[in-house]
Amino acid sequence: MAAAVIYRIRYIVCLLSMLSLAVHTALANEIPAQGPFTDSECVSCHSDRNPELIRQWRNGPHDPASGVGCSSCHGSLHADANVKARKNQGCTNCHEGPASHSYSKSKHGVLNRIEAHEQDWRKPLKSGNYRAPGSAYCHLHDGDHDDTMSADRGPEVRQWICVGCHSPRYVREQFANGRRQLDIADLKLTEGKQLIASAANSQTKELSKLRQSLIYHRRNVLYGVGHQSPDYQWWHGQPALDGDLIRIRDAIE
Amino acid sequence: MTSLWPIERIGFYEGQASAFYNVSAIERDYFEMWYFDNLGAYKSAAHGNLEGVEQGHRKMEAALESIGNKAREIRDISETERKAGIEPEPSGLWQTGAYTDYNREHN
Incomplete structure (x- = not known):
């Protein structure tokens, strides 16, 4: 009888240990915390998780010397960090004048503005996910942290972005x-x-x-x-x- | 092919000059006053935008003063030249240039 009880206790302890290990492993692969984070904390962690993304950011127009950090576009929390950066306001907070005014007067800009509340901003900035492209859709396409529309990328890249929605x-x-x-x-x-x-x-x-x-x-x-x-x-x-x-x-x- | 099947030209007309290109600066000032400032005030009135109406009229008043000053200056120069018996000689200044040459053949 006692042996059976001990066996059951051992079984439960073993089960709890395995469960604890599984939960710990799952958490380790997930977001460790919601923040808030400083820019250096973002870079420190994402240098391991997304080295290419960090490389693009360092070499792009928003490099550290520009004074634009992760939180400038993404905010300081993990929650909705991508949604914030995908919306036009994230760009137009800094990019004023003809650069943003010319876009806002275009058909893309008008559509993007009047349908902003219907758009699912959780979707990646990829072909077919957005009815009208916002600033980030073209300039930071598919998670690009350099400028996808940069002149040195050549016209082929820009055409490729447009062809995602329009005929060649x-x-x-x-x-x-x-x-x-x-x-x-x-x-x-x-x-x-x-x-x-x-x-x-x-x-x-x-x-x-x-x-x-x-x-x-x-x-x-x-x-x-x-x-x-x-x-x-x-x-x-x-x-x-x-x-x-x-x-x-x-x-x- | 286009002679057999003419296609309506759409979009930017290569080399196309804008309205009031081949004019003097004072006429261009008048064009901008008439087109942009006046139209801005008129459209603002039509859409009930009081601020736009006031802004349009402020710009028109400033343009009117500037055009008046320039007109007096040009008339003074002309009168001085007339009295001195100077005949202004036309130069090629307004007739040549990278765009002006191209535009002559393509507009």
């Missing part, structure tokens, strides 16, 4: 259209700079201001093309460059 032929046409628009804008920029250089005194305050205006409006064309924003391709871009050329000639005549 349509994307090719839009890219060709955008390339021509930038070519024309570059001709205007070149003409303006050459006109200023030809002036008797090219260092006047007025001409310096007009030189900056040329660069600013050329960049607007780029934002208009990149964000498919007609107002920036046109009103804030091409005609604004035309106005610069007229005013430069008027100033040096």
Whole structure:
């Protein structure tokens, strides 16, 4: 009788030990805690778990020198850390002015804004998961912590992101259209700079201001093309460059 | 192929110049006042946006003053040249340039 009791106690202790071990192992593989965490704590842990992600962050536009840390986009808690970073507000808190305004006026931007409450932001930033791309969908595609839209990645990467939702032929046409628009804008920029250089005194305050205006409006064309924003391709871009050329000639005549 | 099957041109027209490109700076100022500031005030009124109406009118008043000052300056220069018997000589300044040359053939 006593032996049977001892056997049962041993059996229960053994079972509890195994259960404890299983729970401990499961917890060890899961998120250790909910936070809050400091940026250095995030980097310390994720350097082991996601070394490629940390490498991308260190080499990207949000590198440590930029002053942007993990918590800038993800917050300091594990809960909804990805959801926070996927939403546009995470980007527009810092990226103001033409960069975000051109996007917000585009069809993608309007759709993204009016349907934000219907979107499941828990989904990864991958093809087919979002009806209209937000900033992070294109620039931090599929967890990329460098800039996926960076010029040095080449047009193929940008086209690949667009083809995730649009037909390849349509994307090719839009890219060709955008390339021509930038070519024309570059001709205007070149003409303006050459006109200023030809002036008797090219260092006047007025001409310096007009030189900056040329660069600013050329960049607007780029934002208009990149964000498919007609107002920036046109009103804030091409005609604004035309106005610069007229005013430069008027100033040096 | 396009001669057999004409395709309607859509999107950006290569080399297309905007309205009021081939004008003087003062005319361009007037265009921007009329188009952007005036339209902004009008659209704001149509949509019941009081702040937009006020902003549009503030910009128009500033543009009107600036255009008036420039117009007086141009008239003064013209009068001085007339009295001195100076005939302004047209230069090629407005007729050449990387974009202007391209635009001549492609607009």
